[in-house]
Amino acid sequence: MSLSRALANEIEGEGTPLDAMEASGGVTSPNRRSRLARTIGTRLAGAWPALIAMAVLVGLWQLIVVMLKVDPTVLPSPARVASQGWINRSALWQNTLPTIKETLIGIVAALVVSSVLSAAIDLSKPTRRVVYPLLVASQSIPVLVIAPLFVIWFGFGLLPKILVVILVTFFPTTVALLEGFNSTEPEASNLIRSMGAGRFKEFWMLRVPTALPFFFAGLRVAVSFAVLAAIFGEWVGASMGLGVYMELEKNALRTDLVFAAVVVTAALSMALYGLTFLIQNATMPWYRHSRQGKRIK
Amino acid sequence: MKTSPSIPSQFHGPGASIEVTDVSKTFQRRGEHLRVLDRISLEAAAGEFVSIIGPSGCGKSTLFNILAGLESADGGKVKVNDAVATGASEHFAYKPQKDLLFPWRRVLDNATLGLEVQGMKKKEARQLVEPLIEKFGLTGFEHCYPYELSGGMRQRVALLRTVVQGRQIVLLDEPFGALDYLTRTELQLWLSSMWEQFRWTVVLVTHDVPEALLLSDRVYVLGNRPANVCCVLDVDLPRPRGLECIGTPRFAELEEVLLNNLRDPDKAHRFTSIGSAQSIVDGDVDG
Ligand SMILES: Nc1ncnc2c1ncn2[C@@H]1O[C@H](COP(=O)(O)OP(=O)(O)OP(=O)(O)O)[C@@H](O)[C@H]1O
Ligand SMILES: [Mg+2]
Numbered sequence: 001m002s003l004s005r006a007l008a009n010e011i012e013g014e015g016t017p018l019d020a021m022e023a024s025g026g027v028t029s030p031n032r033r034s035r036l037a038r039t040i041g042t043r044l045a046g047a048w049p050a051l052i053a054m055a056v057l058v059g060l061w062q063l064i065v066v067m068l069k070v071d072p073t074v075l076p077s078p079a080r081v082a083s084q085g086w087i088n089r090s091a092l093w094q095n096t097l098p099t100i101k102e103t104l105i106g107i108v109a110a111l112v113v114s115s116v117l118s119a120a121i122d123l124s125k126p127t128r129r130v131v132y133p134l135l136v137a138s139q140s141i142p143v144l145v146i147a148p149l150f151v152i153w154f155g156f157g158l159l160p161k162i163l164v165v166i167l168v169t170f171f172p173t174t175v176a177l178l179e180g181f182n183s184t185e186p187e188a189s190n191l192i193r194s195m196g197a198g199r200f201k202e203f204w205m206l207r208v209p210t211a212l213p214f215f216f217a218g219l220r221v222a223v224s225f226a227v228l229a230a231i232f233g234e235w236v237g238a239s240m241g242l243g244v245y246m247e248l249e250k251n252a253l254r255t256d257l258v259f260a261a262v263v264v265t266a267a268l269s270m271a272l273y274g275l276t277f278l279i280q281n282a283t284m285p286w287y288r289h290s291r292q293g294k295r296i297k
Numbered sequence: 298m299k300t301s302p303s304i305p306s307q308f309h310g311p312g313a314s315i316e317v318t319d320v321s322k323t324f325q326r327r328g329e330h331l332r333v334l335d336r337i338s339l340e341a342a343a344g345e346f347v348s349i350i351g352p353s354g355c356g357k358s359t360l361f362n363i364l365a366g367l368e369s370a371d372g373g374k375v376k377v378n379d380a381v382a383t384g385a386s387e388h389f390a391y392k393p394q395k396d397l398l399f400p401w402r403r404v405l406d407n408a409t410l411g412l413e414v415q416g417m418k419k420k421e422a423r424q425l426v427e428p429l430i431e432k433f434g435l436t437g438f439e440h441c442y443p444y445e446l447s448g449g450m451r452q453r454v455a456l457l458r459t460v461v462q463g464r465q466i467v468l469l470d471e472p473f474g475a476l477d478y479l480t481r482t483e484l485q486l487w488l489s490s491m492w493e494q495f496r497w498t499v500v501l502v503t504h505d506v507p508e509a510l511l512l513s514d515r516v517y518v519l520g521n522r523p524a525n526v527c528c529v530l531d532v533d534l535p536r537p538r539g540l541e542c543i544g545t546p547r548f549a550e551l552e553e554v555l556l557n558n559l560r561d562p563d564k565a566h567r568f569t570s571i572g573s574a575q576s577i578v579d580g581d582v583d584g
Contacts, residue, residue: 187393194365194391195414195462205414209401286401286442 176218
């Protein structure tokens with residue numbers, strides 16, 4: 001018994017790598033809150049150079065437009081883009097909503113498609129042989145050609161845009177999931193099989209969690225295309241949406257409002273991108289922490 | 298000694314007996330034949346602790362894979378409790394060489410993995426495993442993720458995950474191979490005391506001669522590939538064995554026999570069979 005007590009003492013003395021991390025960083029507050037604050041702090045500190053560079057660019061742009069008295073239909077000043085965008089905010093917002101809708105529905109549908117496809121491919125070899133080539137072939141279809149066809153087949157509603165989003169985004173997530181499943185250690189598969197797991201239990205309890213980090217990498221590639229895909233779908237034929245709005249304002253020579261719509265598009269893309277990190281941290285708390293430990297060491 | 302009535306009886310031994318007879322294995326690699334196991338035979342009675350020791354790459358892990366049903370043998374028989382069990386994994390709790398903790402599972406959930414795979418509810422499995430946490434020196438770490446653990450603790454979690462499966466025979470493949478000397482010795486002593494309490498049937502693979510002596514009732518020495526059992530040594534050191542056991546002359550003698558057999562397995566095969574390995578040592582003691 002004394003042995004186990006001695007062991008317990010020894011263990012308590014060891015502490016966790018995180019504690020060691022705190023100590024080596026010379027930071028005395030050990031609570032989780034301050035750690036989180038520090039993480040956010042470093043993130044923001046990391047963003048400063050980019051923000052400054054952007055401010056300088058916008059400033060230069062403003063300066064040049066004002067000094068050279070550029071025609072606003074050719075190149076509006078940032079101030080004009082902001083003020084006109086604000087004045088037309090309700091029209092902008094009404095056209096942003098359908099775009100958000102198409103993008104989100106499209107991504108979710110693409111996730112369903114890629115989960116089903118990648119699971120089927122991973123679980124059965126014959127499926128792999130039949131489906132994989134088709135998958136790759138689907139990516140060689142030019143969106144420029146297929147998007148107008150979708151409009152001819154399915155009309156001007158949401159469906160053709162959602163289809164364009166799916167077509168563009170399901171591939172990166174499918175490939176990422178497949179890579180992720182395959183990155184499972186063979187020894188870990190052996191272990192769980194020796195416990196009596198069949199193929200499905202192995203898939204669900206081992207291969208899926210192993211694939212998660214890969215999946216999120218793929219998802220980030222996918223969402224960075226998704227908004228553009230939705231806008232392209234609208235541009236080809238729709239009654240509402242940022243794509244339509246840009247087209248109309250361009251024809252009306254309201255270049256400032258086209259720019260305003262571009263800003264909204266960029267904001268949407270960035271928000272989606274950030275969202276993937278939020279979801280990732282919520283679903284894989286172990287991953288973020290273990291990565292942090294590694295980085296600081 | 299404190300008794301813990303809360304520890305479920307299914308974790309107690311004495312498991313089952315195992316008898317391996319003439320198991321052979323040849324790997325096919327790009328048309329080449331790699332003969333790894335050459336008619337291996339060994340046995341362990343119920344509640345016995347036996348070790349397998351042999352040079353690297355001689356096929357020890359392969360033998361375990363065969364026992365755990367992950368690899369098929371080319372020939373030979375495995376009997377558990379005198380019933381043929383070749384390729385039947387349900388008798389064995391297997392701890393592979395790496396700890397293979399799942400990084401997304403907390404300590405407690407890693408420990409219950411086997412039970413969950415067998416279809417037990419998570420909550421039920423946790424309740425079953427919790428009483429063992431203290432014995433495994435993991436108190437206070439139940440809800441940590443594996444990355445927060447030291448190497449020694451990881452191995453203890455992996456061992457916990459192995460023994461709670463309630464299987465009849467425990468297969469341990471170099472459980473302490475990757476640890477530093479101090480941690481390794483501590484864990485060896487700890488495992489020894491655990492085994493004395495629980496009396497599982499254990500087959501242990503190791504490279505570490507003192508570890509084999511400290512823990513086992515019997516040691517099987519394997520020769521170079523294709524591996525055959527070249528020496529069997531009964532370890533008659535008194536139990537319970539603590540650190541002081543390592544300093545005894547008897548320990549040193551047995552250690553020398555094992556080292557000699559390991560260094561020159563071919564010669565050992567010629568000169569020392571099961572009986573004579575013991576009789577040489579016995580003779581030394583008497584004289
Ligand atoms: N699936 C396989 N296919 C082909 N060869 C294999 C396979 N598994 C193992 N081997 C070969 O069999 C031999 C024995 O391997 P094994 O892992 O059993 O050795 P070991 O005794 O456990 O070694 P160590 O002590 O280093 O762990 C090695 O030469 C290895 O290359
Ligand atoms: Mg091995």
